[in-house]
Amino acid sequence: MEDVGVGIVGLGNVGSGTLTILAENAGQITLKLGFRLCVKIVSSLDADTRTLPEALGAVERTLDWRRVTTHPGVDIVAELVGGTTVAREILETAIGHGKSVVTANKELMGLHGPDLWDKAIQAGVNVAMEASVAGGIPIHAVLREGISGDRVEALYGILNGTSNFILTEMEKRGEALEAVLAEAQRLGYAEADPSADIDGFDARSKLAILSALAFGERITPSDIYTEGIRRISQMDFQYAHRLGHTIRLLAAARLTRAGLVLSVRPALIPQSTILASVRGSYNAVWVKGHYGEDTFYYGRGAGPRPTGVAVVSDLMRVAREIRYGNPERVSPFAHERLGEYDPIPVTRQTRAYYLRFRVVDRPGIIAALAGILAEKHISLDAVLQLPCEDKKAVPFVITVEPSSEQAVREAVAKMSGLDFLIEPPLAMPMETGL
Ligand SMILES: NC(=O)c1ccc[n+]([C@@H]2O[C@H](COP(=O)([O-])OP(=O)(O)OC[C@H]3O[C@@H](n4cnc5c(N)ncnc54)[C@H](OP(=O)(O)O)[C@@H]3O)[C@@H](O)[C@H]2O)c1
Known part of the structure; x- marks a missing residue:
């Protein structure tokens, strides 16, 4: 022929x-x-x-x-x-x-x-x-043909190898993001301008494509709620581990009663989930089908x-x-x-949250923060504090029970004005229901 x-x-x-x-x-x-x-x-x-x-x-x-x-x-x-x-x-x-x-x-x-x-x-x-x-995962073929008979209810992905490499190296070596990023750049794993990777834009474009295949909606990438990994520090891994979790840049698409909710952001995920074992520059996609239930795809994301x-x-x-x-x-x-996608704000979701603070130590801090949470009808779950010598930058974590994301955002905005905080609180959802 x-x-x-x-x-x-x-x-x-x-x-x-x-x-x-x-x-x-x-x-x-x-x-x-x-x-x-x-x-x-x-x-x-x-x-x-x-x-x-x-x-x-x-x-x-x-x-x-x-x-x-x-x-x-x-x-x-x-x-x-x-x-x-x-x-x-x-x-x-x-x-x-x-x-x-x-x-x-x-x-x-x-x-x-x-x-x-x-x-x-x-x-x-x-x-x-x-x-x-x-890259190397034939996920289009899967969504286009392999499981096209199913009705996809949710899709989770680790879609950016560079940010996954950075997060998992931070986790393994206990080093700061800047140090791991600099090394990744030296080795040619990360671009000189790493923004597309570490600010979540690359994963956002990929999620827009996968969601179109999985849910049949035409999605403008900028309609996807996106946060990058710049604020994650090595201490967040220590706290996450204490909570039985780890941290990944999670691309998520969920079909809810209100419609399709899309996000790319760092999240705490239980160490027991299959996604937590995706390390280095590997990618993974986890699809939850109505009939076929869970299928998981893993491989090299680039190269x-x-x-x-x-x-x-x-x-x-x-x-x-x-x-x-x-x-x-x-x-x-x-x-x-x-179909034309009608963006559904992530703030409509209900999630448990991890809130990490760095404060100048003084009495009454927890009471002030708990007061704001109570005002927004958010129930506090736990307070964690690892030993710290520096009384001028004391880290600690509050976890809260599943709450409306809108309420959590409002609480975080109000907390950010408190004079004992040395930086705004870092808020990450805890994806306990994966
Ligand atoms: N890198 C990966 O692992 C990976 C994984 C999945 C998807 N992708 C996608 O694959 C695509 C290519 O990525 P890459 O990493 O291979 O990029 P790259 O290494 O920068 O290669 C781009 C190539 O395009 C050529 N080029 C630029 N302008 C051109 C023009 N006007 N006419 C003809 N050739 C032109 C460049 O030529 P010169 O070399 O002569 O400048 C170079 O050969 C991108 O869309 C990327 O997102 C990449």
Whole structure:
């Protein structure tokens, strides 16, 4: 059967991993497909000086991505550039020229994925994006096909490997976030500007995509309540452990009576849950289905090879479609049409909370804080204080019984004005019901 032609734009981490797999694993790929995937042309800003795997044979190179999207021998274009401007142009131009597209771009697909899919339907081509969330975990395939017969009630994820690496190293080594982050940057695990990872924006884009697949709603990432991990300190792990918990940056989507509640934020999770054992740069997704109940997916969230596997597998799926024909294509969002998401504020939820304070020690502090909690009808559960020498910055923790998040926020805002606090209280939900 005739080869399927592939063009690749972007030869960075993911692009080079993809090329390596296409070259080294060509035999297996051909056996599985019954025809060859043939890389015809590649593009990057330094494509002219790049060393490409020899096994790929003769491959054209260009600095101009438009030559890839218009190349007559290319059936599928892989966009592995990132960002939302050039990448969007690449996908739109490729689709406009009747090419199917494969992308690893969560940011772009989170923002414009449904529009791109509409364009692809009109052009009669496909869009595949397995690599865009949780790199090496085939979670799109699971939600789109594997468990599409179920009704998803909740989805929890550890979706950002960098922040999970930082949190779990802090936990293991007892070091401050800044020290672990600096080391992660030195080792190349974290970007020079770590904001997308540690402020939760990367996980937010991924949650928007997964929630669209799981719940059929078109979600604007900025509608997702998002908090990062910057304020977590090593002492929070000590307190969390005392409470039988640990801390993770948790991406959560829950179908409630009011609607779909979405959040990305650090949370205390029981040490006994399967999510607590997700360490280092690994990712995990836990799906709770109405009929099939719990399923759990775990693997590398990033890296040239795990992400490259996702890209190559997408290329194979789309190539099969091209060669064997499949008019009933499944939307990359798992739903024929996405509904418009009506954001439900997280403040409508009821949660137990962990409140951590640092104060200048003096009598009456607990009474003042307890007074504010009582005023907001919040029941105090426990007060914990680990030994501390420095009387000018004494940490302690109050946990509260499940309470309305709105009330907890109002209490925290009022507490923040108290003169004995040396910083605003740190409030984290305790996800005891996972
Ligand atoms: N890194 C991961 O593990 C991972 C995991 C999952 C998803 N992703 C996603 O995969 C995508 C790529 O990430 P990456 O880590 O591979 O990025 P990267 O290492 O920065 O690579 C980007 C590539 O795009 C090329 N490029 C930039 N502008 C271009 C243009 N105008 N025309 C042609 N090529 C251009 C760059 O060329 P030069 O090298 O010549 O500058 C580089 O080869 C992003 O959407 C990212 O979110 C990455």
